[in-house]
Amino acid sequence: MIEEYLRVPLSTITLAASQTLYMVGWSLVAGAVLGMLLAIVVVLTRPGGLHANRAVFFVVSTVVNVVRSVPFIILMVTIMPLTKIIVGTRVGTTAALVPLIVHVGPYLARLFENSMLEVDNGIIEAAQSMGATTPQVIWYFLIPEAKASLVLALTTGTIGLLGSTTMAGTIGGGGVGNLALTYGYERMNTPLMIVTVILLVALVQILQSIGDTISRRMRHLD
Amino acid sequence: MIIEFQNVEKTFADKKQNVHACRDINLTVEKGDIYGVVGYSGAGKSTLIRMVNALERPTSGTVTVNGVVISELQGQELVRARKDISMIFQQFNLLESRTVYENVAMPLVLNHTPKAQIREKVLQILQFVELSDKADVYPSKLSGGQKQRVGIARALATDPSILLCDEPTSALDPRTTDSILNLLMKVNRELDVTILLITHQIDIVRKICNKVAVMEGGYIVEQGDVKEVFAHPRRPITQAFVETVVEQTIPETILREAAARKGQSKAFKIRHIGGNICDTFLADLRSRFSADFQTLFISVNELQGSILTVIGLQVIGDAAQIDEVEEYLFEKYEYEEVEL
Ligand SMILES: Nc1ncnc2c1ncn2[C@@H]1O[C@H](COP(=O)(O)OP(=O)(O)OP(=O)(O)O)[C@@H](O)[C@H]1O
Ligand SMILES: [Mg+2]
Numbered sequence: 001m002i003e004e005y006l007r008v009p010l011s012t013i014t015l016a017a018s019q020t021l022y023m024v025g026w027s028l029v030a031g032a033v034l035g036m037l038l039a040i041v042v043v044l045t046r047p048g049g050l051h052a053n054r055a056v057f058f059v060v061s062t063v064v065n066v067v068r069s070v071p072f073i074i075l076m077v078t079i080m081p082l083t084k085i086i087v088g089t090r091v092g093t094t095a096a097l098v099p100l101i102v103h104v105g106p107y108l109a110r111l112f113e114n115s116m117l118e119v120d121n122g123i124i125e126a127a128q129s130m131g132a133t134t135p136q137v138i139w140y141f142l143i144p145e146a147k148a149s150l151v152l153a154l155t156t157g158t159i160g161l162l163g164s165t166t167m168a169g170t171i172g173g174g175g176v177g178n179l180a181l182t183y184g185y186e187r188m189n190t191p192l193m194i195v196t197v198i199l200l201v202a203l204v205q206i207l208q209s210i211g212d213t214i215s216r217r218m219r220h221l222d
Numbered sequence: 223m224i225i226e227f228q229n230v231e232k233t234f235a236d237k238k239q240n241v242h243a244c245r246d247i248n249l250t251v252e253k254g255d256i257y258g259v260v261g262y263s264g265a266g267k268s269t270l271i272r273m274v275n276a277l278e279r280p281t282s283g284t285v286t287v288n289g290v291v292i293s294e295l296q297g298q299e300l301v302r303a304r305k306d307i308s309m310i311f312q313q314f315n316l317l318e319s320r321t322v323y324e325n326v327a328m329p330l331v332l333n334h335t336p337k338a339q340i341r342e343k344v345l346q347i348l349q350f351v352e353l354s355d356k357a358d359v360y361p362s363k364l365s366g367g368q369k370q371r372v373g374i375a376r377a378l379a380t381d382p383s384i385l386l387c388d389e390p391t392s393a394l395d396p397r398t399t400d401s402i403l404n405l406l407m408k409v410n411r412e413l414d415v416t417i418l419l420i421t422h423q424i425d426i427v428r429k430i431c432n433k434v435a436v437m438e439g440g441y442i443v444e445q446g447d448v449k450e451v452f453a454h455p456r457r458p459i460t461q462a463f464v465e466t467v468v469e470q471t472i473p474e475t476i477l478r479e480a481a482a483r484k485g486q487s488k489a490f491k492i493r494h495i496g497g498n499i500c501d502t503f504l505a506d507l508r509s510r511f512s513a514d515f516q517t518l519f520i521s522v523n524e525l526q527g528s529i530l531t532v533i534g535l536q537v538i539g540d541a542a543q544i545d546e547v548e549e550y551l552f553e554k555y556e557y558e559e560v561e562l
Binding site for chain 2: 123125126129136140148218219220221
């Protein structure tokens, strides 16, 4: 029934969905870790930070900016040699993870950095006055106090990532975006196009409201 | 002594100019003191108190705490020293993401204290600050006074010997302020914690401090026992501060009436610290002297368990009678003449 209407085998659809999930999932996890590390370095070393260090701050901050200013599709092509070294091939779903992580890491780093900068400086001072070490300041004060805002940042990052994975099709990454482009657009399968778009929109809505809800709960305001 | 500043200077190098936040600071806090530092905004009070736990480092000079030069400690040594010096803040600085219980437990968690021990300690402190019923509440649901109580509880968790208070009541209404001040006194007396407190509200100093330092433009311009400083404020800034809590201006209408009185007279403002002299003061003068007396003004103030009385007095009589009285006042009280 569905197959007839969409003119694509169901297995193709589920494969595309699972490829998207795979790409978003892994690059989100790895990107979040990378982003958090970068964000922590930037927050600590920025002028007035706990370990202010102009050089480190400048370098990391610049790298983050540079990577962020390169459009994903260009980044993907540019770092192909790196991809080849890491995963052994330039194409495929797993190969797409490398540029996705390199792309989303710095993006999340900026968002995380902003979240952590929202934490009142007084909290950090309270932490220091208690004799907290730097790792303790980060783990017990900075991250928990920024938590609600970090969740929103992660939500934004996930949604952005979903968009980037659609471009991963160009290096054989597959996924829902690729499905819409190759079957829907190139073969002029309008129903498939429409359904994919609707599903993507719905997915984004769901992700956003999950993020909002969790974030709101974390603020303990009500 | 427990805290000692020796020739401390603190200069912030700004882009445009250097800001001398603290200059030539010499100050000693003894064990058991509630030491108040008072000054207007920008006087350098926060900078001063933040050097005690090395949140700021002096540009020159030394800050010694419990025999250790804290201004030179680094890393683990500093972390350890800070566990004995707690701090509370004007804006409370509680963790919004954690309950009251978790906030108070935090310093102990940082010390890797076993859970059972943390629990015992936290419940005990919450009882001490009268917040046992709020243990599982988040700070956003507390009033300002309750938040500061949590701040104090958190500060006490590690059994510190010193409590630093940076404008602890400036965000609170007068009644809540009093309850926090009472709690701080309880902390000082029952837990034997030495308190260094900075404020722009001189009334707080009057209520709970035994020592006071007045700061202006980075300098400490006057310091000493609260009683002494309140009774004899020397610097104009100190006088201005004291005047806001100890009424000492004779109302103008009364002064005019006094000036209009017939005959020769002189007016004095008399200060006395000690017992209640409201009744005895004038009776004593009348029994000794033949001059006529008019009371122009009386202000009676609590001061560290003593009473600071300021009396405006007009003495009416001939020159000899007035001289006689003035001589007696000179011997017995501190006084100044008031122009009529
Ligand atoms: N980190 C800093 N960098 C540059 N200047 C500073 C810094 N901290 C304080 N100052 C300056 O030092 C002076 C004293 O500041 P401080 O905060 O100690 O005053 P304060 O007496 O606590 O005032 P307030 O009552 O407003 O809190 C001010 O002129 C302030 O601008
Ligand atoms: Mg201040």
